[in-house]
Amino acid sequence: MSTAEGPLVPAGVSVRKPRHGDLFELMVDGLDERGDGLARMNEYEFTLRWALPGDRVRAKVLSRRRNAIEARVEAWLERSAQRVTPRCAHFGVCGGCTLQSLGYEQQLGHKQRHLERVFTAHGLDPAVLQPLVGSPEPWHYRGKMEFSFGNRRWRTERDDAAEDFALGLHVRDVYSKVVEVEQCSIQAEACNAILASLRREARERGLAPWDLRRHTGFLRHAVLRSSRSSGELLLNLVTAGEEFETVDAYLAAVRAAHPELTSAVQTVHTRAAYGALAGVERVVFGAGRIEEQLLGLRFEISAQSFFQAHVAQAERLFAALIEALALRGDDVVHDLYCGTGTITLLLARAAREAVGFELVEAAVENARASAVRNGIRNARFHAGDVLTAWAREADSARVLVVDPPRAGLHAGVLAQLKARGPERIGYIACNPSAGARDVAQLVAAGWKLTRAQGFDLFPHTPHVECLMVLERA
Ligand SMILES: C[S@@+](CC[C@H](N)C(=O)[O-])C[C@H]1O[C@@H](n2cnc3c(N)ncnc32)[C@H](O)[C@@H]1O
Missing domain, CATH: 3.40.50.150 (Vaccinia Virus protein VP39)
Incomplete structure (x- = not known):
């Protein structure tokens, strides 16, 4: 078989040094530390985004460093039996849980x-x-999730909204874009409804999401923390400026819809560099912290503190x-x-x-x-x-x-x-x-x-x- 890029090299055949654009038929037999598929041919090791052990694929070489080759799957010739249907609708785009298509036992x-x-x-x-x-x-286990506001929304078949507003997670490999996350399956279930209200209220009030390239806009991040032991929920809204009254009114509306949201703080982060944790912090309502227990000890977690x-x-x-x-x-x-x-x-x-x-x-x-x-x-x-x-x-x-x-x-x-x-x-x-x-x-x-x-x-x-x-x- 040959293609515009050159002949397809079948599995196991001895090859010259692979070059950009070369096509190979590969059997994936492992995963690397980033969760990318690994396939071997002669002395070469190929890494393949989204491929799983047991997949047989046709792949195109993107780059080579010595014997390590990065390749892209062009066609799925045989799907791995270890594949499961990902629970999350954003799988494949979101930079979050990239191993979701592998059964949990197989992940382990x-x-x-x-x-x-x-x-x-x-x-x-x-x-x-x-x-x-x-x-x-293995689901809803995270006590803290950091979402981003963005004006470069990732459009998909299921989400082709024309507006330039998104609240969600960064797209894998396309950091400047944000995928609108309606349901995150690893955070506490209650946080998904709060996320939806934050999004709706921000749109209705015309609050501008952050522009990662131009460094303009107002809303930057929404960091949601939940306590497994006390059930408390804490929101850290990271903004590019003060506008305290605007934030007070915005979060009062969210709070009215979610009495389970026990506290909210605003962090003003004016610098261009990414970071939900640096900046001046102001308690908007509640205690500004939550309590969590770990092996019988009680820990106070504020918006900026690290916790497991x-x-x-x-x-x-x-x-x-x-x-x-x-x-x-x-x-x-x-x-x-x-x-x-x-x-x-x-x-x-x-x-x-x-x-x-x-x-x-x-x-x-x-x-x-x-x-x-x-x-x-x-x-x-x-x-x-x-x-x-x-x-x-x-x-x-x-x-x-x-x-x-x-x-x-x-x-x-x-x-x-x-x-x-x-x-x-x-x-x-x-x-x-x-x-x-x-x-x-x-x-x-x-x-x-x-x-x-x-x-x-x-x-x-x-x-x-x-x-x-x-x-x-
Ligand atoms: C993996 S975290 C440890 C978490 C901690 N054991 C816990 O369970 O809460 C690593 C820590 O190392 C700290 N750190 C990084 N470089 C350091 C240095 N040169 N000296 C002291 N601490 C450092 C970081 O601030 C961070 O808190």
Whole structure:
């Protein structure tokens, strides 16, 4: 067979170096860490958007870097048996839950294999990995969703509205466009109705949505937070200017339709750069915060504070961490990159003292307030860069917990860690690849990896969290 772009190369045939526009017939047999399909031919590895293991496709080469090829599916020759009908009407456009067309059990299988591959790539024994802990509630699990207003609405067959107003999520790969999200299946059900009212009232009042390219308009984001334990709902409306009276009237109308919305704040974010969290905050009504419980502790969550998005799964992950660390009552434990101190406070219950280290001052203030709220007197927090803040008292901890950002541990922190030699280390990796890289270094420096397990905190997305526990040999 040949096409305008060139001959179609059947599966398994030896090829010259693939070039842009070349067509291949491929059998997809895996997924990469972004959830894109993987197919192999000779020494080449193809990644294919939206393809699943078991799909047979005709694909066109978009780009090649050494042996890694990005290709686009031109025709679906055979559909994978693992495919399910996505629950969400916005699937395929929305940049949110991109794994939805894969059955949940298969998603877990993929995440487990991904962890095994990552361990192998970094010289760690994949046999240490226990079975991944899937979520018993893979829908409506998110305690926080950040929606965007936009004047570049993504038009689809089902949504061909002429107006330039959308409230929803960014389109995958087309960041400047917003897909109108009527129903988001991973946030609390009650938030969908609030989203609809926010949209209707904004349109009726002629409030201008944000223009991501020109940086004009008024309404930027609607961040909805819900508490699983208290049922409270908090809205953070992010605007480009003050116009307090306009916002008061707008949110009063939304509140009248939704008494279940317990509080709303307005964040004024005047800079062009994206960000729902930076800016001056004003409480419009209610307390300006909600309360959530996690493993029996009570946490106050304000509009700008970080909190675990999937509380039920975070509980499982933290319970496993605490069990594996087997703290003694006379232990001092340090929690590096502690955020709002959730883990520090949980550890404090089983230790002589728990000390959290965190860069963001506001998060540390939240952590201190939560300590008071829960009557925990043996927890302290330091605001500052872990690299310097921790060095001052690093010797005193027998047990250490690290939960770094996606990049993993800073090389300087890793060097300090090796030099100080805590007896036990609990490593929570939101990016298992960076985590396995750091853990491999600790293993080479004399620690033994005694436990490793994945936890699915973000069903229907490619993300997976990995707990690793090390003991000094
Ligand atoms: C994955 S979050 C940790 C969340 C926390 N364990 C919790 O459950 O709430 C990573 C944290 O590392 C902090 N961080 C990033 N770089 C840092 C640095 N150089 N020093 C200290 N903290 C840092 C971030 O502000 C963020 O709160």
